[in-house]
Amino acid sequence: MNDYYPLSEVTLGETGVIAYVNSDCPLRHRLWDLGFTRGTHVTKLFCSPFSNPTAYLIRDCVIALRNEDAACIKIFSSSQEKVI
Amino acid sequence: MGLTNSSTGQALLKSTNLVLPETSDFVIALAGNPNTGKSTVFNSLTGLKQHTGNWPGKTVALSAGEYFFADHSFSLIDLPGTYSLFADSQEEEIARDFLCFYQPDVTVVVVDATCLERNLHLALQILEITPSVVVCVNLLDEALRKGIYIDLDRLAKNLGIRVVGTNARDGEGLDKLKEAILLTASEPAISPIQIRYPDSLEELILKGIASLPNTAFNERQKRWLALRLLDSDYSLANKLQEYLSMANLIVDPKSLNELQHPSLAGEFRESIVLTLYTTAEKITRDVLKLNSKPRRGDHHFDRIITSKIFGIPLMLLFLGIVFWLTLVGANYPSQLLAKGFLWIEGQLLNFLTYLKSPEWIKGLFVFGIYRTLSWVIAVMLPPMAIFFPLFTLLEDWGYLPRIAFNLDNSFRLAGAHGKQSLTMCMGFGCNAAGVVACRIIDSPRERLIAILTNNFVPCNGRFPTLITMALLFFSGPGFLGSFGASLFLVLMIVGAVLVSLLVSKFLSKTFLQGLPSSFALELPPFRKPQIGLILIRSLIDRTLYVLLRAILVAAPAGALIWIMSNLGIGGKTFLELLSSFLHPLGYLMGLDGVILAAFLLGFPANEIVLPIILMAYTSQGSLLELENLTTTKTLLINNSWTNLTAFCFLLFSLNHFPCGTTLLTIKKETSSWQWTILSFLLPTIVGILSCLFIAQGIRLLTLFI
Incomplete structure (x- = not known):
């Protein structure tokens, strides 16, 4: 399972591919509705002045998530994406 | 026809405090994601000055207006801006209930040309409830500035319904929209798209449909109902009991729920969303042309006004x-x-x-x-x-x-x-x-x-x-x-x-x-x-x-x-x-x-x-x-x-x-x-x-x- 990283730990400007959303995440349904589904590319765009929340680019829209919510989203890093 | 009759619709509307002009020929619902310019379309069509917010989820109550076109009167209902219709929030429930129980003659789905994929996800959900849909692709000028070109004819072909392009802020395309609404109201689209779910789901849907009462539902509605009840949508089940008991229809969500394999529980919704989004992606790939690499000017500005130093x-x-x-x-x-x-x-x-x-x-x-x-x-x-x-x-x-x-x-x-x-x-x-x-x-x-x-x-x-x-x-x-x-x-x-x-x-x-x-x-x-x-x-x-x-x-x-x-x-x-x-x-x-x-x-x-x-x-x-x-x-x-x-x-x-x-x-x-x-x-x-x-x-x- 070490192949997956929480979205919150992605560095700024990096793009990842979503693997899954934790099943205990209270935001799960909302995240799916917004397009955070398996296999979708997501880019970390910028942080707020206090580093939380953070804005992500997903399906051409900018969505801000709190870091603890973003931690529920697990991604492959973009380098691994090519292998898989 | 369908899920309801006029009395059940009225009962629902009473609970939302919405007054509709009784006399208008057609009732049109306006749906869409937040920030798509939906309220601007509403204002331009009806002339009623109603607030359009540029932040998500602004219109909570329903607002109604009226307009005339080609000797017909139209009542326009502005539904809350939502990302989906799964009724996980109050706004989604209001929008879904209106589409499901009131059954407007036509539903206009306003989609943002600059992020088509996510907007189509909602349009596809609405198409599962009703085939009588017009898709209004708004903010075309903004998309063009970003180097995004959308082939509207191809989009119409993909969805099997009428599609109109607009720039609501400048009033462009609104006459075509009115025309498309009138056409759809009088003769519904022939072959609207049908979402095809993975086989395991389709099997369940068939079983679900079989357990629904035979009367009063058409095939599309039965399919959607079965899908929602299989997804344990108890709020919908309760509403069906409440409103349709008048029509002597009894639906037991639990009997449907038992059809579901326990191992599927929790993944059912994911599977639905994934299928919807995959379909939306496929359509978007087919109709979207990028003329240039999209500019990210907005994000650069955002980086400054949210930065640690200047924010x-x-x-x-x-x-x-x-x-x-x-x-x-x-x-x-x-x-x-x-x-x-x-x-x-x-x-x-x-x-x-x-x-x-x-x-x-x-x-x-x-x-x-x-x-x-x-x-x-x-x-x-x-x-x-x-x-x-x-x-x-x-x-x-x-x-x-x-x-x-x-x-x-x-x-x-x-x-x-x-x-x-x-x-x-x-x-x-x-x-x-x-x-x-x-x-x-x-x-x-x-x-x-x-x-x-x-x-x-x-x-x-x-x-x-x-x-x-x-x-x-x-x-x-x-x-x-x-x-x-x-x-x-x-x-x-x-x-x-x-x-x-x-x-x-x-x-x-x-x-x-x-x-x-x-x-x-x-x-x-x-x-x-x-x-x-x-x-x-x-x-x-x-x-x-x-x-x-x-x-x-x-x-x-x-x-x-x-x-x-x-x-x-x-x-x-x-x-x-x-x-x-x-x-x-x-x-x-x-x-x-x-x-x-x-x-x-x-x-x-x-x-x-x-x-x-x-x-x-x-x-x-x-x-x-x-x-x-x-x-x-x-x-x-x-x-x-x-x-x-x-x-x-x-x-x-x-x-x-x-x-x-x-x-x-x-x-x-x-x-x-x-x-x-x-x-x-x-x-x-x-x-x-x-x-x-x-x-x-x-x-x-x-x-x-």
Whole structure:
């Protein structure tokens, strides 16, 4: 399972591919509705002045998530994406 | 046809307080994601000026309008902006229920050309409920600027329905839209797209359909119903029981639920969403052409205005400019209004003298009701007529979600929602408007926290008092004077915001415990604000709304103030009696009886608290303001005011019961007396305790020094 990283730990400007959303995440349904589904590319765009929340680019829209919510989203890093 | 009959539709509409013109030929629903310009389409079609917000989830209640096209009348219903129809939030439930139970003749789905994929996801969900859909691809010009070209014909072919391209802000394409609506209303599309789910799901759907009653549903509806019930959508199941029991149809969701394999539970929804999104991706790939690499100019700008260095200072600058323009700009029209009202007052008095009416009529109606009313209007109207349009300008431009983004961290720590920062900003203009604005917060818990704490930030009605006190008692010597006063004012405002956060924290740990809810905030692109619309919208929606409510409470209060200050027992007026009764408590709080009495009488509007104090000190029978600050200060000091009195007065002015207008609004928004009473008690207790603490502390200190 070490192949997956929480979205919150992605560095700024990096793009990842979503693997899954934790099943205990209270935001799960909302995240799916917004397009955070398996296999979708997501880019970390910028942080707020206090580093939380953070804005992500997903399906051409900018969505801000709190870091603890973003931690529920697990991604492959973009380098691994090519292998898989 | 279908899921419902006219009676069930009516029953549902009663619960949403929506009035539809009975006479119109067609009922059209307008659906779409937030920030797609849906409300602009609504306004352009109906001409009804209704608020279009540039922040997610603005339209909570349904608004309706009417338009005519080709000898037919159309009722247009603006559904709440939602990302899906799974009914996970109140807005989604309202939108779904309308589509499902009311069954509009045509549903227009407004989609944003700049992010087609996510918008199509909603369109596909709606197509599962009804085939009678027109897709309106809006913001085409914005997409073109980003190098995005959409082949509308191909999109129409993919979806199997009519597709129209528009730029609603410029009115482009709206006639074609009306035509497409009319065509779809008279002859529905032939082969709308059918979503194909993975085989395991399709098998379940077939079993589900088989267990549904045979009558009254067509194939598409049965498929959708089975899908929703398999997804354990109990709210829909309950509604079906409630509304359709009239038609003797009984659906048991549990029997359907048992069909589901336990191992599938939890993954069922994911599978649905994934299939919908995969379909949306496929269509988007087919119809989208990128002319150039998309520019990310917006993100660059966003990086600056949300950066660690510039984010907060820029926000303070923007808000500072708004407040400054409001305070400075309101001065002159306020004086003008006051003069005008004074002239009318003279004429009224002359007229009553001419009629030989008794003195008490003049007193009660002119000095009491009329003067209080005109006072409230003259002080309140100009700042609001400036503040709200400016605020709407920031909103229309798209800056407000960035404020929520910048400040969310503090609100997260207080157990509240980042959007509360926006309702607080609005509260600086007027707490009643701030309370209404709390509708933008989806989660009921966080929304209540925002409503209950809004009064802790000072509104326009309290600013003049704050400024007067800062100038009189807390300005520095000489040329430093106004600088000292400004600094003091800023500190008071920061203090008020901190208290508001602390009380939010307190509420989230006591009365309103619960999990911090979702914070998934969309940051829509910056857009050129529509200057013309802004003035009308904010004047009608906010300024007039607040003003009318204020007048409603101020008139009876005016009568009461006059009676209290002119009638009495044993040579003392009621006001004097009340003051001496309240004096012991007032003294303990560093105030006096007159000040407390003024706060009580100033319940309808905070603007009149200081005038009532001056009225009582000069033993006059009606509200008054003194010519200049020096005479005011002399009068106050002669009535034994000290810096401590002034400070405690400020403290209590910031923390006491909300004004009548705000309380009325809180009652309306929460529909609960308990929360309204708590919103009264909370700031009052904070105010009394902090005044007691400060006054007694300072008095103790001076004993020892």
